[in-house]
Amino acid sequence: MQISELAQSITKSKIRVMYDLAGKKENVLSFTVGEPDFMTPKPIIDKANEYLSKGYTKYTPNPGILELREAIAEKFGPELKRRIDPETEIIVTVGATEAILVAMQTVMNPGDNIILADPYFTSYINQIKICHCSANLVPAREENAFCMTAEDIEAAVNGRTRMLLLNSPCNPTGAEYSAEELEQIARIAVKYDLVVISDEVYNTIRFGDEPYVSIAAMPGMAERTIVVNAFSKSYAMPGWRLGYAIGPAELITMMPKTHDVTVACVNAPHQYAGAWALRNCDGEVAGMREIFRKRRDLIVEGVNAIPGLKCFKPKGAFYLWINIKEFGASSEEFCFDLLEEQNMAIVPGSGFGAYGEGYVRMTYAADEETIREGIRRLSVFVNNLQRRR
Numbered sequence: 001m002q003i004s005e006l007a008q009s010i011t012k013s014k015i016r017v018m019y020d021l022a023g024k025k026e027n028v029l030s031f032t033v034g035e036p037d038f039m040t041p042k043p044i045i046d047k048a049n050e051y052l053s054k055g056y057t058k059y060t061p062n063p064g065i066l067e068l069r070e071a072i073a074e075k076f077g078p079e080l081k082r083r084i085d086p087e088t089e090i091i092v093t094v095g096a097t098e099a100i101l102v103a104m105q106t107v108m109n110p111g112d113n114i115i116l117a118d119p120y121f122t123s124y125i126n127q128i129k130i131c132h133c134s135a136n137l138v139p140a141r142e143e144n145a146f147c148m149t150a151e152d153i154e155a156a157v158n159g160r161t162r163m164l165l166l167n168s169p170c171n172p173t174g175a176e177y178s179a180e181e182l183e184q185i186a187r188i189a190v191k192y193d194l195v196v197i198s199d200e201v202y203n204t205i206r207f208g209d210e211p212y213v214s215i216a217a218m219p220g221m222a223e224r225t226i227v228v229n230a231f232s233k234s235y236a237m238p239g240w241r242l243g244y245a246i247g248p249a250e251l252i253t254m255m256p257k258t259h260d261v262t263v264a265c266v267n268a269p270h271q272y273a274g275a276w277a278l279r280n281c282d283g284e285v286a287g288m289r290e291i292f293r294k295r296r297d298l299i300v301e302g303v304n305a306i307p308g309l310k311c312f313k314p315k316g317a318f319y320l321w322i323n324i325k326e327f328g329a330s331s332e333e334f335c336f337d338l339l340e341e342q343n344m345a346i347v348p349g350s351g352f353g354a355y356g357e358g359y360v361r362m363t364y365a366a367d368e369e370t371i372r373e374g375i376r377r378l379s380v381f382v383n384n385l386q387r388r389r
């Protein structure tokens with residue numbers, strides 16, 4: 001049987017590798033997959049059931065029901081500092097994943113180039129391959145709080161660069177770009193006429209006091225930025241597969257073309273429930289953020305107290321990015337041995353790009369008791385490792 005070169009080129013994410021390995025053993029504590037451990041707030045589930053029973057079971061318009069697009073426009077208008085036209089500037093997608101892929105497919109030609117931070121969220125690289133494009137990876141260094149610098153981005157631009165993919169707050173590092181950094185990056189995007197995909201799926205899970213800033217609100221960016229978001233993280237709805245993209249009409253009105261032939265539309269009851277959630281669930285979203293903040297503080301303190309480990313205090317999202325360079329082992333060796341010896345699964349940093357080597361990612365979307373037990377197992381493992389050296 002012939003398997004296409006494209007299918008062969010797609011690599012399995014190391015998040016899934018570790019998750020699957022953890023599933024094959026008993027009593028494993030798994031801190032692998034990036035999904036909230038919370039159940040979707042009950043009123044949202046009730047709404048979806050209500051719409052399903054009322055018979056909202058037909059196809060919807062390709063870009064999504066207008067009611068949901070209006071709710072998105074109302075919510076994001078103030079953040080993007082402009083009026084968003086729900087008819088032409090928003091498309092509803094199957095999670096953020098589809099929004100990012102369709103955005104790339106709408107802008108990029110084969111052979112074009114996308115600038116991306118390294119370490120990066122694992123799906124991006126395979127999505128770039130699906131578009132037959134290449135990535136120019138720009139280091140997001142520890143000494144710069146895991147953010148790319150505008151100078152490094154400028155140095156990476158070449159004649160085929162059409163796009164910059166930005167993710168803030170960031171998976172896997174928990175880094176966040178400041179308004180000043182975004183402004184400098186925006187200047188580069190304008191100078192080289194780049195389209196920016198701004199993946200903002202963690203925009204409500206932030207722990208700083210500064211108000212949220214999107215690069216789309218910077219001068220010259222409204223006409224070149226596609227903001228991607230989803231209900232997956234903020235509303236604890238990853239399995240609902242509900243996401244969206246907001247951007248200039250010129251691009252957004254083209255996106256339903258590939259979206260139509262891939263998925264047609266997102267399922268109808270979920271779209272109605274999503275519209276309701278955006279208008280009624282700010283309290284639930286804030287409540288979950290506060291729980292993540294407590295867990296963040298707990299895990300940072302616990303892991304930093306383990307001799308030899310060093311971790312960055314995440315500014316957002318729900319991942320701890322731990323520096324293991326002191327041990328000299330590869331991040332894969334570290335994770336495989338931890339799984340073998342302590343029945344605990346985390347993800348090797350090398351799965352997120354070359355600059356991820358020397359780090360491991362531990363998700364803290366888990367209750368405090370589980371996090372405490374994870375810290376304990378990590379500590380026993382590291383102590384044993386120290387003794388063997």
Ligand SMILES: Cc1ncc(COP(=O)(O)O)c(C=O)c1O
Nearest residue numbers: 034095096097121171230232243
């Ligand atoms: C940065 C980032 N973007 C996109 C996604 C995918 O989101 P969705 O589940 O809505 O497709 C994830 C999921 O982990 C993520 O971390």
